[in-house]
Amino acid sequence: MQSMASWKIFINPERCIGCHACEMACEQTHGGISNIKVQCAPVFCRHCEVPPCVTACYRNAIEMRNGKILLIKDLCTNCGICVFACPFGAIMTTTITRQIEPGKKAHSAVPCHSEARSAEEPHTEHEKPKRSLADARDDTPRERQIVLVHKCDGCLERAEASGARPACAATCPSGAIECKDIAQASSLKRVRTYEVHLVTHLAHREGTSP
Amino acid sequence: MMVKKNKVSVICPYCGAGCRFGLIVENGRAAGIDYEPDHPVALGALCPKGNSAVELLNHPERLTFPIRREHNGTTRRITWDEALQFVASKLRQIREDFGADAVGFLASAKVSNEENYLFQKLARLFGSPHVDHCARLCHSPSIVALSRAFGSGAMTNPIPDLENSRCILIIGSNFSENHPVVSRWVLNAKDRGAFIIAVDPRKTPTTEIAHIHLMIRPGTDGILLNAIMAQILREGLANYDFIASRTEGFERLKNKLQQFDIIKAAEQVGVPVEDIVITARKYATSPSSAIIYCMGITQHRHGTDYAASCANLALLCGHIGRSGAGIFPLRGQNNVQGASDMGALAEFLPGYVRTDDVKKRQLVAKLWGCEDLPSSGLSVTEIIGAILDGKIKALFVMGENPIVSDPCSSETEKALSMLDLLVVQDIFMTETANFAHVVLPAAMWAEKSGSYTNTERRVQWSPKALNPPNEAKSDLWIIGNLGKLLGLWDTLPQPEDILREINQVVPFYGGITPERIAKSKEGLIWPCPDEHHPGTPILYSEKFHRENERATFTVPEIDFETPRSFEPFSLITGRVVVHYNSGSITRKLPSLLRYTPKLELTIHPSDAGELGIKDGSTVLVKTVKGTVETVVKVSPSVRQGSVFMPFHFPETNRLTPKDLDPMARIPSFKDAQCQLIRKDK
Numbered sequence: 010m011q012s013m014a015s016w017k018i019f020i021n022p023e024r025c026i027g028c029h030a031c032e033m034a035c036e037q038t039h040g041g042i043s044n045i046k047v048q049c050a051p052v053f054c055r056h057c058e059v060p061p062c063v064t065a066c067y068r069n070a071i072e073m074r075n076g077k078i079l080l081i082k083d084l085c086t087n088c089g090i091c092v093f094a095c096p097f098g099a100i101m102t103t104t105i106t107r108q109i110e111p112g113k114k115a116h117s118a119v120p121c122h123s124e125a126r127s128a129e130e131p132h133t134e135h136e137k138p139k140r141s142l143a144d145a146r147d148d149t150p151r152e153r154q155i156v157l158v159h160k161c162d163g164c165l166e167r168a169e170a171s172g173a174r175p176a177c178a179a180t181c182p183s184g185a186i187e188c189k190d191i192a193q194a195s196s197l198k199r200v201r202t203y204e205v206h207l208v209t210h211l212a213h214r215e216g217t218s219p
Numbered sequence: 220m221m222v223k224k225n226k227v228s229v230i231c232p233y234c235g236a237g238c239r240f241g242l243i244v245e246n247g248r249a250a251g252i253d254y255e256p257d258h259p260v261a262l263g264a265l266c267p268k269g270n271s272a273v274e275l276l277n278h279p280e281r282l283t284f285p286i287r288r289e290h291n292g293t294t295r296r297i298t299w300d301e302a303l304q305f306v307a308s309k310l311r312q313i314r315e316d317f318g319a320d321a322v323g324f325l326a327s328a329k330v331s332n333e334e335n336y337l338f339q340k341l342a343r344l345f346g347s348p349h350v351d352h353c354a355r356l357c358h359s360p361s362i363v364a365l366s367r368a369f370g371s372g373a374m375t376n377p378i379p380d381l382e383n384s385r386c387i388l389i390i391g392s393n394f395s396e397n398h399p400v401v402s403r404w405v406l407n408a409k410d411r412g413a414f415i416i417a418v419d420p421r422k423t424p425t426t427e428i429a430h431i432h433l434m435i436r437p438g439t440d441g442i443l444l445n446a447i448m449a450q451i452l453r454e455g456l457a458n459y460d461f462i463a464s465r466t467e468g469f470e471r472l473k474n475k476l477q478q479f480d481i482i483k484a485a486e487q488v489g490v491p492v493e494d495i496v497i498t499a500r501k502y503a504t505s506p507s508s509a510i511i512y513c514m515g516i517t518q519h520r521h522g523t524d525y526a527a528s529c530a531n532l533a534l535l536c537g538h539i540g541r542s543g544a545g546i547f548p549l550r551g552q553n554n555v556q557g558a559s560d561m562g563a564l565a566e567f568l569p570g571y572v573r574t575d576d577v578k579k580r581q582l583v584a585k586l587w588g589c590e591d592l593p594s595s596g597l598s599v600t601e602i603i604g605a606i607l608d609g610k611i612k613a614l615f616v617m618g619e620n621p622i623v624s625d626p627c628s629s630e631t632e633k634a635l636s637m638l639d640l641l642v643v644q645d646i647f648m649t650e651t652a653n654f655a656h657v658v659l660p661a662a663m664w665a666e667k668s669g670s671y672t673n674t675e676r677r678v679q680w681s682p683k684a685l686n687p688p689n690e691a692k693s694d695l696w697i698i699g700n701l702g703k704l705l706g707l708w709d710t711l712p713q714p715e716d717i718l719r720e721i722n723q724v725v726p727f728y729g730g731i732t733p734e735r736i737a738k739s740k741e742g743l744i745w746p747c748p749d750e751h752h753p754g755t756p757i758l759y760s761e762k763f764h765r766e767n768e769r770a771t772f773t774v775p776e777i778d779f780e781t782p783r784s785f786e787p788f789s790l791i792t793g794r795v796v797v798h799y800n801s802g803s804i805t806r807k808l809p810s811l812l813r814y815t816p817k818l819e820l821t822i823h824p825s826d827a828g829e830l831g832i833k834d835g836s837t838v839l840v841k842t843v844k845g846t847v848e849t850v851v852k853v854s855p856s857v858r859q860g861s862v863f864m865p866f867h868f869p870e871t872n873r874l875t876p877k878d879l880d881p882m883a884r885i886p887s888f889k890d891a892q893c894q895l896i897r898k899d900k
Contacts, residue, residue, distance in 0.1 A: 026395040026402050026424045028796045029814055033270040036810075037252065179254035182264040182399035183406060201410075 015076065017191045018163065018175055020051050024185035034180035035161075042103050044161040045177050051186060053177070054078060054099040054161035062160075065094035077163035087158045100160045109151040222246060226253055227684035228740070230671050232275075232329065232664040233268045233799055235550035236378065236400045237673025239740065240265055242272065242665055242684045249276035249665065249685060259741045260378045260675070266399035267797050271808045275663070276685075278807060281646055282660035283689035294658075299690065303697075306615075306657055307704035309640045310345070313613045319346025320593070323602045323611050326352040326563030327618025327694070328552035331669025332678070333717035334694040335554070335561040336569060338617060341698055344587065344707045348574065348596030349611070351565045353619055354555050355599040357514060359883035360522035361548040362559060366571070368530035368771055369539075370764025373556065376509070376545035377675045377744065377756045382407035383543035386505035388498065389417045390529070391440060391515020395424035396796035398549050398674075401511070402428065408543075414501045418443060419515060420791060421821075421863055422856040431497060436489035437789040437861055438890055439782045440516055441775060443488045444528035447499045448472075448535055449479035456503035461537030465763070468772040472531060475774055487782045489858070503536045507543030514793065517548075518888040520783075522880045524775035531772050539770075540759035550674035551800070553664075557672030560725065560745070565596040570725035586724055598884040600625065600877070606634035613640035617694060618661065622650040623801035623866070626875035626886040627844045644697055649803040650869055661694050662687035669695070669714045670736060672745075675756075678731045679742035730754075785892035788826070789861040790842065792871050792888050802867035818868035819852045822895070826860065827853045832897060839896040840864070845873040848898070862893065 031051050036043040045053040056078050063071045063078065070084035071091060080091075080100075092100045164175035173179065178188040189197075226241045238261035241253030252272060256263035285302035288294045297305075313321055324342035326335050335352075342350040354362065362372035369375075381387065381404040394401040405428060409415050417429035418440070426432040435443055451457055452473065462469050485492035502508045510533055516525045529546060538544040550556045562569035572579045574595040584592045597605055603625060605611040614635070625631045635641055635654040643655035652658050664671075666687040672678045687693070699711040712720075715733040722729050727746035735750065736742050744754040762768035794800075797811040805811045820840060822832065832838055834853040839846055840862075847870035857863050864871045866888070878887045 024402070024406050026399060026796075028267050028396070028399050028424075030265060030267045030270055030399070033267050033810055034252075034254075034265070037270065037273070173254075174256075176254070179256070179263050180265045180270060182261070182266045183395070183402035184262075184264075 015190050015192065016188055017056065017194065018053065018161075018178060019187050019189055019194060021185050021187070024183045025051060026183050026185070028182060030180045030182060031177035031186055034176035038164060038167065038176040039159075039162075042105075042157065042159055044101060044159055046101065051177065052097065052099060054163070055097055056161075056163055061094040061096065062091035062100060065090045075165060075169070077165045078160075079162050079165065080158070080160050085158060087156060089156070089158055092158060100158060102156050102158055104154055105157050107153050107155050109153060224250070227665070227682055228255060229665050229684055230553065230679050230681040231265065231269045231272070232553050233266075234398055235552055235555060235674035236260055236398050237553065237671065237675070237677055237679055238265055238269055238400060239679065240269060240272070244685045247685055249273045255740075257740055260673075260677075261400050262403070264400055264403070267811060267814075268799055268805065271805070271811050272665070274808050274810050275804060276665060278647075280648070280807060281688060281691065282648060282652075282658060283691050284660055285690070286658040288656055288658070299692070302657055302659060303700055303704055306640075306642050307701060310613060310615075310705065313639060314346065317612050320348055320596070321611055322347045322613040322615070323349040323597070323605075324351075325599060325602075325614065325616045325619045325621065326350060326558055328353050328555035328558045329618045329664070330558075330694045331554065331664075331667070331671055331681070331714065332557040332561050332721065333669050333714040334698065335558045335563045336717055336721055337695060337698045337702070337712070339561060339563045339569070340587065341702045341705070341707060343568075343592045344589065344702075345705060346593060348593035349565065349602060350563055350596060351599045351602065352555075352558050352563045353552070353599065353624055354559050354564065355884060356518075356624060356886060356888075357551050358517055358548055358555070359598075359885045360517040360526040360880060362564075363883045364523045364526035364773070365530055365546070365548070368527060368534070368773060369759060370770075371758065372559070372571075373676050373758070374545075374547050374550070374674050375539060375758040376542070376547065377677070378547075379404050380542055380545070380757065381405055381509055381511075381547070382411065384408050384413055384505075384507055384509040385543065386414045386501045386508040387416070387511060388502055388508065389415065389419075389425060389429065389511045390444070391419065391517070392511050392513035392549055393419070393423045393425045393515075393793065394511065394513070394549060395428065397513070397551070397794050399796070401549065405511075414505065416498050416501065420789075420858055420861055421793075424796075431494055433488075433490045433494050433498065434858060436487070436782065436858065437785060437791060438519065439488040440519070440525050441521055441528055442484050442782055443490075443495070444525065444532060445476060445479060445775070446481045446484035446488070446495050447502065448528075448532055449476045449484075450481055450496055450499035451503045451535060452476055453481075454500065454503075456500065457535050458537030462534070465537075466534050466770045466772060467767070468774075471774050472772040502532070502538070507541065508536065508538040509543065509545055509547060510538075511547040511549065513549045513551075515889065517883075517885060518890075520878055520880055520887040520890050521775070522885050522887070523882040527773045527775055530770075534770050534772060540757065540761075542757065545757065548674075553673070554671040556674055556676060557670070557678070560672055560728070561721070565598045568592070569721065570727065583724065600879055600884050600886055603631055603634045606637055609637075612638060613642075614638055615642045615644075616651060616655075617644045617698075618646075620645075620649045620651045620801040620803045622654070623803065623869045623872055626872055626888060627877045628869065628873040629845055630877065644694060646691075647803055647807060649801070659697055660689075660691040661697065662691050666691070667693035667695065667714070670718055670731070670733075676745045677742045678728070678736060678745060680733070680736040680739070682737070783890065785860070785890075787860075788893050788895060790840070790874065790891035790893040791857075791861060791863045792866045792875060792891065793863060794867065795865045798865065798867035800867065802869075805867065815865075815867075818849045818864065818870055820849045820895075821852045821854050821857050821863040823855055823857050823859045823861070824853050826862075827851070830895060830897060832895070837898045839898060840874060841894040841896060842874040842876070842891055844876060847871070847873050862895070
């Protein structure tokens with residue numbers, strides 16, 4: 010992969026056979042959650058140069074690196090504003106069950122100065138409102154359903170580590186998902202248009218259908 | 220803690236495409252998949268089933284120790300010694316009381332060539348003629364028809380060669396779901412301007428690729444193929460040079476075709492006559508045309524005739540023996556081609572030596588150190604009948620699930636319950652294993668080394684990547700030790716040793732040595748007669764494999780005048796993309812099961828409307844063989860008067876008929892008819 014910034018993941022919906030291999034490959038590469046979904050054809054992040062999601066994020070939890078837009082899990086509060094900002098619907102949501110470690114507060118351990126008390130924290134007679142994490146004494150194992158916000162990261166880690174293609178492109182059996190340098194892709198499209206015109210034109214001239 | 224991590228390049232255990240991928244092993248446990256772009260067929264791709272490999276290897280329900288089931292149904296864990304001693308002594312006992320031909324052996328289309336070779340050798344040295352495997356249920360018509368026509372029953376060109384075709388006729392194949400990587404090459408051909416025709420009673424992801432889809436009435440494939448040929452003849456588009464120089468038997472077929480009424484045929488088939496004409500013209504006049512076919516052609520009462528008609532069509536136009544031109548019967552299992560090559564079939568020894576050819580059979584016997592071997596035996600489909608008739612008392616089943624894969628499950632169940640001895644060697648407690656007296660835990664493909672032959676005749680080596688869990692053992696270890704106990708051989712052979720023996724016994728595997736394929740990513744394509752031979756990707760470029768080196772036309776025996784009618788509904792059974800065959804593997808894998816978690820019958824909206832059946836409701840499906848309950852999916856992807864059920868769920872084959880094609884002995888899975896009964900509250 011020469012310059013990672015200039016390659017994009019392209020899909021050709023006409024080649025999609027709806028097999029879900031891309032979803033499984035993405036899931037296995039990203040800790041069990043897929044950032045791609047087959048909905049008549051695979052849909053995922055376009056890694057825009059001027060990303061609406063980055064603008065929308067109030068915590069600067071989305072950044073660009075090597076031409077790819079990455080959502081930083083540790084800063085993300087799953088507020089979902091980016092979901093609405095993205096024009097492609099490429100930012101996805103999955104409901105997961107999060108375990109809350111005993112002794113910790115219900116929401117994820119995100120450092121923040123003015124913590125309002127979460128509505129899920131149990132009120133007992135013995136408990137007084139706490140200000141610091143260290144004072145929380147609740148030891149019962151707890152679970153919480155949260156809607157996790159996630160999106161395609163262009164398999165940047167894979168690319169940076171070994172130059173490997175994104176998992177979805179690597180696994181696609183029909184070649185519907187490809188990873189290409191965008192300039193090359195643009196040029197190939199023009200060649201293809203010419204080919205189609207040529208075939209149709211010649212065929213019409215011969216009087217046969219292509 | 221140091222994580223010991225390495226990557227081993229293995230062949231996918233699922234279908235006959237034979238894709239290769241890297242299995243990442245961490246601390247002796249399967250941990251991930253690496254896509255390897257340098258494989259010629261897959262180019263590193265992997266369908267959803269292949270992507271489930273890690274989940275499969277680590278499955279908690281794997282069989283990991285031998286089990287003995289008493290007559291009252293209770294099971295207990297036993298040692299390998301106990302298990303093998305018991306099986307060996309019981310087999311000897313039954314042979315003494317009833318004869319060796321009272322024992323049947325079901326080989327596996329999933330184990331390695333070395334394992335199948337050893338298995339059929341064990342059966343035959345033991346004295347039993349009854350060795351067979353599930354090829355009987357799928358491509359036995361191809362083996363019979365294509366061997367007769369060309370001298371060899373296998374696919375003629377490699378999968379990537381499809382991109383060189385200028386016209387591809389897909390008939391009875393849904394490769395987009397069942398051999399997904401084939402899609403790429405057909406789409407490449409299409410991008411280059413090839414004309415794609417699909418023939419299928421259903422709309423599938425595969426038919427979506429085609430320029431025209433002939434949505435034929437079920438069971439009319441033979442009529443259609445012959446109508447296409449008749450039209451080609453009529454328009455003077457046959458390749459007479461090819462016919463004259465490389466074939467024989469044309470006159471007989473020509474006479475039959477000349478009387479063919481194509482207008483009437485179009486009516487019977489249920490497609491516009493123009494579509495038949497276009498198909499005929501495109502196929503015949505393109506510089507190189509390919510025919511891809513699969514179960515839609517073979518799983519019929521006349522499956523062999525339909526496969527023979529495909530061969531006739533290719534010969535008529537000379538579209539065989541060169542790049543882009545050939546016949547592609549897509550073999551299903553990862554090693555069904557190999558299992559057939561290794562003679563795990565009732566009428567063949569390794570290398571397709573006919574079991575009833577005394578002279579050649581005795582030559583093989585000599586190589587194995589004995590005078591003679593048993594003659595032809597019963598097929599998978601006939602063995603069940605023989606058990607019911609009391610002729611077969613014991614069955615050894617390796618990596619097969621006949622209760623779900625065979626038609627008419629109630630009969631299979633009855634038969635298996637009658638056996639004095641049923642041994643099942645498998646990776647999970649399958650529906651069939653539930654009936655076994657002894658269950659032997661087998662290793663999975665990545666836990667042993669061996670060679671596997673894909674649908675392109677490509678023999679690839681898949682090395683051992685990790686150890687099997689607990690006491691599970693490779694099929695080779697089990698069969699090897701059983702053979703020792705039965706006194707058939709002295710030592711436990713290694714896979715490489717067996718492959719070397721195969722090099723001696725099977726001429727077209729002569730040059731496929733362990734040294735050559737162990738270091739080759741893409742394997743070797745047979746025929747490969749010696750160590751310097753590069754393999755033979757395209758068959759018949761110079762001569763056919765029959766004695767006089769010519770191919771022959773065959774005149775089908777089917778009656779073209781009256782197509783079968785299915786009342787009230789034609790029942791078509793088949794597959795969906797995320798499941799695999801009997802579902803014994805894929806129904807246990809959540810990453811696949813979530814996409815198709817339950818059995819669904821697909822029915823056309825008009826039919827559903829008429830019966831008052833709503834999408835998602837439950838119905839009873841009734842055939843002469845049984846009644847099952849299923850959820851309904853309303854969709855115009857089936858024809859009116861026709862319904863579809865995937866056979867990955869055990870209910871489906873409870874319904875299918877046992878009628879066999881007489882030549883190949885394949886059950887007519889796709890010739891079923893059924894009734895639908897609403898389940899009213």
